[in-house]
Amino acid sequence: NAGVTQTPKFQVLKTGQSMTLQCAQDMNHNSMYWYRQDPGMGLRLIYYSASEGTTDKGEVPNGYNVSRLNKREFSLRLESAAPSQTSVYFCASSEYQPQHFGDGTRLSIL
Amino acid sequence: QQQVKQSPQSLIVQKGGISIINCAYENTAFDYFPWYQQFPGKGPALLIAIRPDVSEKKEGRFTISFNKSAKQFSLHIMDSQPGDSATYFCAASKLRGGSNYKLTFGKGTLLTVNP
Numbered sequence: 246n247a248g249v250t251q252t253p254k255f256q257v258l259k260t261g262q263s264m265t266l267q268c269a270q271d272m273n274h275n276s277m278y279w280y281r282q283d284p285g286m287g288l289r290l291i292y293y294s295a296s297e298g299t300t301d302k303g304e305v306p307n308g309y310n311v312s313r314l315n316k317r318e319f320s321l322r323l324e325s326a327a328p329s330q331t332s333v334y335f336c337a338s339s340e341y342q343p344q345h346f347g348d349g350t351r352l353s354i355l
Numbered sequence: 356q357q358q359v360k361q362s363p364q365s366l367i368v369q370k371g372g373i374s375i376i377n378c379a380y381e382n383t384a385f386d387y388f389p390w391y392q393q394f395p396g397k398g399p400a401l402l403i404a405i406r407p408d409v410s411e412k413k414e415g416r417f418t419i420s421f422n423k424s425a426k427q428f429s430l431h432i433m434d435s436q437p438g439d440s441a442t443y444f445c446a447a448s449k450l451r452g453g454s455n456y457k458l459t460f461g462k463g464t465l466l467t468v469n470p
Contacts, residue, residue, distance in 0.1 A: 249398070276456070278457070278458075285364070285462060285463075286462060287361075287444060287460040287461055287462040287463050288399070288444065288458075288460045289460075290457055290458075293457060303457065335398050335399070337398075339456070341450060341456055342387050342389070342404070342448060342450055342456060343389055343401040343404060344401075344458055345401075346391075346398030346399050346400065347398050348396070348397050348398045349396075349397075349398055
């Protein structure tokens with residue numbers, strides 16, 4: 246049982262490039278989330294999808310877009326990457342609580 | 356506005372000692388308080404969680420103490436081991452309720468247990 250799978254695990258981008266981070270879960274959960282983790286800042290919610298077909302902004306949505314492709318998959322897109330978006334990105338899923346996390350995508354923007 | 360405040364930022368204890376991490380929350384609508392454990396290079400994983408209808412929950416060496424009137428909860432790790440060295444996050448949410456079960460995280464505590 247893979248749980249929550251994120252791809253890629255590492256990525257380096259140049260400022261202005263675009264990229265999509267992929268997330269898939271195999272637990273049949275309705276809700277999925279995208280967080281970013283920065284040193285000393287904890288985990289901050291970027292976007293979430295309470296159920297298939299719905300998405301909502303979290304605490305730090307600026308510069309990001311999301312797509313809930315189906316019940317399993319929830320992608321995060323950076324349209325024009327900026328150095329401030331250098332971070333570790335985590336996807337999570339849940340059926341109410343608790344949330345189950347993937348192992349993250351480490352993204353560096355030069 | 357930070358809704359969950361966690362302290363300390365870092366903690367060093369000796370093997371066999373007690374590790375204590377504290378959190379305070381503001382939103383009285385929260386009714387689910389989990390602690391997550393994160394090892395380097397991995398995602399956070401649920402360690403233990405509590406609801407406000409009990410004041411304490413114990414699972415092995417890990418105990419959550421909850422004070423509803425003070426809006427505070429804490430994680431106690433008894434007989435701390437080097438393998439417990441990790442970053443710990445407290446969080447708060449609603450257990451159910453549509454979009455309101457988003458987790459609000461504290462900023463994390465880096466625990467180091469020396470052998």
